[in-house]
Amino acid sequence: MAAMLVAVLAVFTFMPIASAQSVPTLSNIRTGRHAGFDRVVLDMSGPTADVRLREVTGVANCGSGFPVPMPDSAEILQVTVIGAAAHDDAGNPTYTGPQNFATPGLTNVRRVALTCDFEAVLGIAVGYGNPDAWHRVFTLTSPNRLVIDIGHY
Template sequence: MTITLRRALAATVLMVTGAIAAVTPVSAAAQQIPAMTGIRTGQNPGFDRVVLDLSAGPAPAVRYDLVDELIADGSGEIVWLTGEFFIAVTATPAAAHDDAGNPTYPGPQKFRTRNLRNVMAVAVTGDYEGTLSIGLGVRSRTPVTVFTLTSPNRVVIDVRH
């Protein structure tokens, strides 16, 4: 194969690859971070449930830690919350604001949960760089299960009684 033919073939491959890349849209889910729109709580047989309602987008990865105190993301300040023990939950990617910085969650940043047996209070402890942080104050240290559901997106936190 001659150098001229190789160059022509390479140029053709580059043009075709560029054309394909130009018409292939980036998926909306890859661009969109799910935003929290609500927090719901409920008592179930054997466990209390806290649900974070999220807008469309990729389901976030979730994790939790049993902690001695809840810390606000960004400031590092202690978040004072009713409870004997504390559970810190994070969801990534997730936020509590839209692209313009406006809050997407209209509810209180902290509230008591008088209708639950173990979970005493819930607080939004962080909304920073695609990570949403929630803190729970609980009466007793019991098993915790955290998972996501889709259609619609939700983060579910179950705390045994």
Template sequence: MVITLRRALGALAATALMLTGTVAAVAPASVAAQTISTMTGIRTGQNPGFDRIVLDLTAGPAPTVRYDLVDELIADASGEIVWLTGEYFIAVTVTPAAAHDDAGNPTYPGPQKFRTRNLRNVMAVAVTGDYEATLSIGLGVRSRTPVTVFTLTSPNRVVIDVRH
């Protein structure tokens, strides 16, 4: 029965090709191009009780954000260790997001790694990955304290609060 159905569908497709001379293909919805937010800046600030890191993003769907307390920061794609000032490390992933445009040009003009001397707990920040619609940021911190990560919209932002 399955073979007969396949043959019938194949014959129907061949007939349609002969009659129209063209073949139309429909891409599945999951393959359709989607617009993702791109990072344009990283801001830092000290607040009473916590240090704040803000990732500024362009318009697009609000990304999902996750963080992990890790022993070392690993660069996405290469798997190399990212050396960063800090006693402990926080790895933050933002998806879907990027730090480059469709042509591969960077949308974030700042440094890939920098010290944050104005903050009490966060010592340094690094862009650890920009690969396959996943943007990764690493933080080097003085002490393990609670971390809160969330997104804001209009404009899109990722907020990382690290307690002192």
């Protein structure tokens, strides 16, 4: 019986273990203008879990606490994704694009900024010009994406 237990443990000891990313990761941020709304798309490696939204007039970097500039933005939609990151488990960035960028081709969205990538919390700020504009946030799959729409008016 002991010999059988040792043999089973030996098999499990030498079995390769697949390495999986512990949380979904951000790989790209895309923007586009559509009839009636502007869209921001976050390409993710897996499904997003908990998404929280807040309309704010200013944002700060979650690590440093320093303000994140959002010029020309009358309102900011702060999107927080709990259980996601912009880096892999080894600390290597999975999103290598700009951290804060203007969106000149869009009607209402003025700026997009990565505001947080810390302890499985991913923060994205979307600044827009019309504070009365509607917004919606939803997910799509195949591939996995978090979609942020901001109405033109």
